[in-house]
Amino acid sequence: MSTTLNQATRLIDFTVRGDERGSLVALESGSDTIPFDVKRVYYIYGTQADVTRGKHAHYALKQVLTCVSGSCDILLDDGKERKTVRLNTPKKGLFIDGFIWREMSNFSPDCVLLVLASEHYDEADYVRDYQRFLTEASR
Ligand code: TYD
Numbered sequence: 001m002s003t004t005l006n007q008a009t010r011l012i013d014f015t016v017r018g019d020e021r022g023s024l025v026a027l028e029s030g031s032d033t034i035p036f037d038v039k040r041v042y043y044i045y046g047t048q049a050d051v052t053r054g055k056h057a058h059y060a061l062k063q064v065l066t067c068v069s070g071s072c073d074i075l076l077d078d079g080k081e082r083k084t085v086r087l088n089t090p091k092k093g094l095f096i097d098g099f100i101w102r103e104m105s106n107f108s109p110d111c112v113l114l115v116l117a118s119e120h121y122d123e124a125d126y127v128r129d130y131q132r133f134l135t136e137a138s139r
Helices: 128-139
Strands: 010-012 016-019 022-025 040-045 053-058 061-067 072-078 082-087 092-097 103-106 112-117
Touching: 022 112, 061 082, 082 092, 103 128
Parallel strands: none
Antiparallel strands: 010 092, 016 022, 040 112, 053 103, 061 092, 061 112, 072 082, 072 103
16 A cells, blocks of 8 residues: 655646636646546635645545645645645646545635546545554555
């Protein structure tokens, strides 16, 4: 089950098509921007600045997270190392593919966190207990 932050997470630069009318970002399954088939899209907004969300890991799910508006912090933890990635632009996405604990916090009032996911919602794919995560991550 063990994977490292470097193997399992990376920031992806989206192509921005901008002109005098504004900007357009297109995300397509199977491309460099979204390296999996998207089965589910969800978004989080209206989260207070002092709230932490997430606090779980996934066994199989692949995700790309992007702030289409505003900003938030994504804490990533592989069981040995932690790092925090600040998402504050719709021009970049955070790809997570692996058994990584994640927490989302420091939401700006205008934050809309868009998540593209490789699987339908399945509670059985979640580990929500941090001690269990550490045990399984060390295997
Ligand atoms: P939750 O896992 O608590 O969100 P977060 O990871 O941001 O803290 O999800 C909140 C509720 O929404 C919970 O009842 C599960 C449900 N949910 C779905 O029904 N489908 C989904 O795709 C997601 C992500 C959550």
